[in-house]
Amino acid sequence: SSLSDTVPQLKIALVGDSECGKTSVLMRYVHNQFSPLYIPTKKVVIENAVRKLNVPAGRVVSLALWDIPGKEDMDLYKSYFRNLDAAIVVVDMTDEGSMNMSPVWKQIVLINTTQTQTTLENTNNNQVTTITVEETPVDPETFPVLLLGTKYDIIEQKIRAERLKFLDSNPNIEDIRPWIGPDGKEIKPACVQKLEDIAREHNFVSSVHVSSKDADNTVHLALQSLVRHVLEKKFLPRKLKEKEQKVEKEKKVEIFYEKLEMTDVESVSMLRQ
16 A cells, blocks of 8 residues: 555644744754755745654654745635644744744634545436535634744853853852742743743644754654644544553543653655655
């Protein structure tokens, strides 16, 4: 059988303002590459990738990742988002305006995303077959949209510089670190707290900050967590239910919207599409 017959196929769109880093996220995840040159995405780019998740064990998934231009004709969104399984709103963490636009991008996705269902009907003694395509909107409460903040390497550089400056300016002050809270834990950078607040207030599936520039695996972890979440939600409930009927002691796996679980993922280059 072909790959499409046996492997779940997911369609995920990346949306966000121009220059927020959508293409860099895609390049890091699909090709593990980064280019410092900024070339505006003028038209939709579709990257296909096959990935293997270790949870569920050995589950292979085929991904179609759509890189949507930041400036695009609104009329085209409906065709881009047809039969979408999830979306990623990408924001530039060094740009407060970009972060503030994230709820707007989420609404653009939800308003324009539909699921199609094709119905075949035989009429006139089976001589004529009519095909009806019905489009239904997605549930805005449950449709998974991830909030992803990019360029975190720049934030980290700024934080390091500020801390070094503080230490140089206060050489005689011992054990005083303004970035450590009363609980002894490091205080979150303001942009990270803002990202989390936006995600909570606007019902994003989760928020995560990454660096596409650094090969630190943050992009891979973020996307694979979303892929696993969608896979569990869309394809596995029926199979899990069947399995639980056979094995009474089997624990039911719960997927929490608040915190996407981390899983390891590896590229599958040997599979033919």
